[in-house]
Amino acid sequence: MTTETGPRQFERLALPHLDAAYNLARWLTRNDSDADDVVQDAYLRAYKYFASFRGENFRAWLLAVVRRAAYDWMHRNRPAEVVSNADMDLDAVASEADDSPETALLRKADQTMVNEMIAALPPQFREVVVLRELQELSYKEIAEIADVPVGTVMSRLARARAMLAADGKRRLKEYGHG
């Protein structure tokens, strides 16, 4: 890290990741203007800490700051959601289906439905799906961002896929498509 740590140098490193930062914040807050606030907050935090950044992966470090800002936002604005999601019986949901979705789901699910399904996941599963499937980050990088071991990332992703498959099946039935 050089000794020059002004706004321009920080921007040069951080702005290329703005879309990734926004996508993560947008999926966690599920709202445009809140995502905007969270990303701004996160970039200011990251800038303050920038001089002390010693890691190797700037993008992972930055996205970890974004994630933390998003969780702070959720605890502040939607504590019930964070709590109620955490209280869900995740194992029961996951055990209803494996992650090989029915052909009907693969054929009929559209953008609206897939987005609703992702949005309905508890945040700790949603973030793994977003970072892996939409951002195409490595398990290692996701582990760094979410501050959990790589094994946890993999098991959360597997559970998330199973939950999505179960949710998709339910939606097809509910809307009479299936």
Add this chain to the structure above:
Amino acid sequence: MAERPDTMGDLIRRHGTRYAAPAGLAERIGAALDALHAESGRPAAPAVPFPPRRSVMPWRPLALAASFVLAVVLSSGATWYVTASDREDQLAAEVVASHVRSMQVQHLTDVLSSNQHTVKPWFDGKLDLSPPVVDLADKGFPLVGGRLDYLDNHPVAALVYRSNQHVINLFVWTRKSGVPAPQPPAEIQGYNLRQWRQGDLTCWAVSDVESGELDTFVKDFRAAAG
């Protein structure tokens, strides 16, 4: 990609929306960074041991209170400051600031219960660890409840105990780094601090009870939870 998605991963990658940052966000961030830079004169990394948790105005007094505690830490703990790692230094300040905040914002507990069998399961699914929750009422330290907090870039369990009229916050988390932590100062600005390892957990107790009383609490807790 196949013509038709054939796994859940395919389906997500095909249809899931990748949101792009809205126009103007980069400029707004740039302007905010400039304002911050102008205000502080330099990026304040080492001087701000934890990022502001709240950006909304009602929290400003808390930030001030926390800064005050930190200022005292940084100015009074000189000997300790040069010998301990920056990280531990920040952490001790964070722990005290969290304790102060917990009592100022009417947010001492997320789960209010003196029953360890209520408090312990409450943390399940919220944290990657299962904190040892024990009731020490018979030792004079009744359990008040628990809450989630953030320290050292982790969500951590905060167990809240009472000693007469005093609150004891006990922060518990899994610490990955194998580096042995130097002992923090026993006291910062009137708050007593104790840090120890329990299995793979890092525990910090902070309170304004007397030093000897906090030692007793730590001893009783370790005996009951070990």
